Amino acid sequence: MSTLSRQDVQRIAELARLELTSEELDLFTRQLGDILSYVEQIRALDTTGVEPTSQVMNRPVDRDDVPGATLTRSELLGNAPDAAPEAGLFKVPRVIG
């Protein structure tokens, strides 16, 4: 299970939205393989019936739904690499042909 092919790494890169170079694909194929064989040791542990811990807080985190102060639209657009502030929009490449 820990053997990763270059094609596997390419597929993961697409899922992660990373356009890796050929050198990066080679490097990560080797390094991710090494890391996976290292973490493989946990699979020998018997965890039958053990509840998973996804977080360590033992209380609900809900709160009343009350509107509060937020940043303004212009503050939020201020950091955008490309925006149309007068229209209040972020700009991105054409999505629909």
Place this chain on the structure above:
Amino acid sequence: MNAVTAVEQALARLTSAEPKLSAFNTVTAERALDRARALDAAPSGGLLHGIPVALKDNMCTAGVPTTASSKILSGFVPPYDATVVKRLEAAGAIIIGKTNLDEFAMGSSTENSALGSTKNPWDLTRTPGGSSGGSAAAVAARVVPIALGSDTGGSIRQPAALCGITGMKPTYGRVSRYGLLAFASSLDQIGPFTITAADAARVLQVIGGFDARDSTSAPEPLPDLAAALTGDVKGLRIGVPRAFVGEGVDAAVLAAFEAALRVFTARGATIVDIELPHAGYGIPIYYLICTAEASSNLARYDGVRYGHRARLQKDDTLQQMYERTRDEGFGPEVKRRIMLGTYVLSAGYYDAYYLKAQQVRTLVRRDYDRAFEAADVVATPTTPTPAFKLGEKTSDPVQMYLNDIFTVSANLTGLPSISVPCGFAPSGARGTGTGEPDAGSRLPIGFQLTGRPFDEATLLRAADAFQRDTTFHLEVPALAEASTSTTVMAHQPEGGPIV
């Protein structure tokens, strides 16, 4: 001394140390002096009145660039302050700069920074540790008496140990993370670097406590931490997981650790043997969980709302913009972790890796629950070795990860944990990396105490008691002037709290 003088002196120390250390990404000199003048005109009376502080550059500061030492955030200027920034400033502290880190706090040496690596003030050929290496180096070099870091798997405690200062990761939920750039949300926690445990108590008093803006912030009341520093550790049960501590630890580190335990027994504490049978699995489960969470958290860096965007050709698609932006913007370790996290969350591998890691996380938590039936705190070395050479571990991710063997458990369990200086090792023959060692330099060693949830008071009391009998934390690297004052008390201008 007034606040302006305190800031001017800190900036002068920064100017002399910085060419050697590269600890700072941004220096906010003008802003700091303006604030100091205002504080001199109207003393705050706050616990940290007039104290210059440094912030790890993954905490948002309104109007001041915040980079996470990543190219993908180049040009980003937050429109708001992190809660810790607000609280520090409300207490009279003055931010003089933002410090270097491993990109997005992913690393153990501060070498994974897009802005270059920070050096260890005790030996410039070695790393200060990481990921909060800039903050640790700035305090160790006596540039500032206080810096904040964040700790996801040891990123405060490990650099504190390698730089010879005090560093604390509070309980998960104790300090608000509003405005902290998220890495692994079930593990991240903000905490202080200081010279003394007493100063750590002071900083936690200021930054700790509930914040409605952070949904993981805990409502548990923060006690009077200064009052907890009684020096009394009589009857304190210190649990030592002998089997865990025995493996692969440097002889000088082990000797310093044993000597630290004797300081406690001389003050009336008792040492008890405990077992943490699953702690050895900490590293594998940490790297499965933190990468899974990181792959999700870092999805937001897409070139749309802030930071870097790749230069596009006319017909490039949105998808190409995302992919090229992220490939250009993230460094190798961040990509490696996003890739690993994406893999372990993907269909077919989720149960075998991510779910399994979460189950073993439960077993680690149970180990600590059992340990705290017999002990009040758990003691280990903070790191298996003193500071390693720059470049020594960069090509082998697993070797770099193993540096965190003693620190990751506190993040996986959410428990509070503090690293305290307890000795020095000779620098001479250590390490195999490149560069000439500083002749005759010594490398700091730290030990770590981990406590019950929300019981930072006991950790601080024990660490403070230890520091009443030892002077390791007061030793100053040759690079800093020996006459430089070190603690908050020594720095505090007039207009602070009435003590």
